[in-house]
Amino acid sequence: xxxxxxxxxxxxxxxxxxxxxxxxxxxxxxxxxxxxxxxxxxxxxxxxxxxxxxxxxxxxxxxxxxxxxxxxxxxxxxxxxxxxxxxxxxxxxxxxxxxxxxxxxxxxxxxxxxxxxxxxxxxxxxxxxxxxxxxxxxxxxx
Numbered sequence: 001x002x003x004x005x006x007x008x009x010x011x012x013x014x015x016x017x018x019x020x021x022x023x024x025x026x027x028x029x030x031x032x033x034x035x036x037x038x039x040x041x042x043x044x045x046x047x048x049x050x051x052x053x054x055x056x057x058x059x060x061x062x063x064x065x066x067x068x069x070x071x072x073x074x075x076x077x078x079x080x081x082x083x084x085x086x087x088x089x090x091x092x093x094x095x096x097x098x099x100x101x102x103x104x105x106x107x108x109x110x111x112x113x114x115x116x117x118x119x120x121x122x123x124x125x126x127x128x129x130x131x132x133x134x135x136x137x138x139x140x141x142x
Contacts, residue, residue, distance in 0.1 A: 036071075036075055037074070040075040040079045040082070041079070041082040042082070043079055044078065044079035044081065044082030044083035044084075045085065046086075047059060047083050048084065048085060048086035049086045049087075051083070051088070052087050052088045052089065052090040053084055053087050053088070053090040054090040055087065055090075056080055056084050056087050057080070057131065058117070059079075060076050060127055060128075061114070061119055063076045063079060064123050065118075065119060068121055068123055069123065072123060073124075073126050073127055076123075076127050077126070081130055081134065094138075097109060097132050097135045098132055100132040100133040100135070100136045101136075102132075109128075110124075110125045110131070110132075111125055113131070
């Protein structure tokens, strides 16, 4: 067998094995998130009853700092969304938040929020990108 064909087949086999391993890992992570999401939402609803919108964001930033992972970001996002539902309004909370459908501005805004909390991870940004959607849904006339 020609060296080129052998290398091509070896590369293809390596690629397929890598895809399979990533798929297996991701499926396990998604299963974990699905099992743990109700508890994260319940914790968010409970926490939100005793704080305002800003308090929910502050707590979410602290939680994502403790769990720097895809799973941690998903569960922190579930916590934040639930927390915001039961929290009291923070005056001006959505005033400077860009529209959710402006992906460039909302992404840059999320980075600036993470910076305020000393976070520079992509996980923090993904969690904070939920706030523009929340503001669009709850403060429709801004």
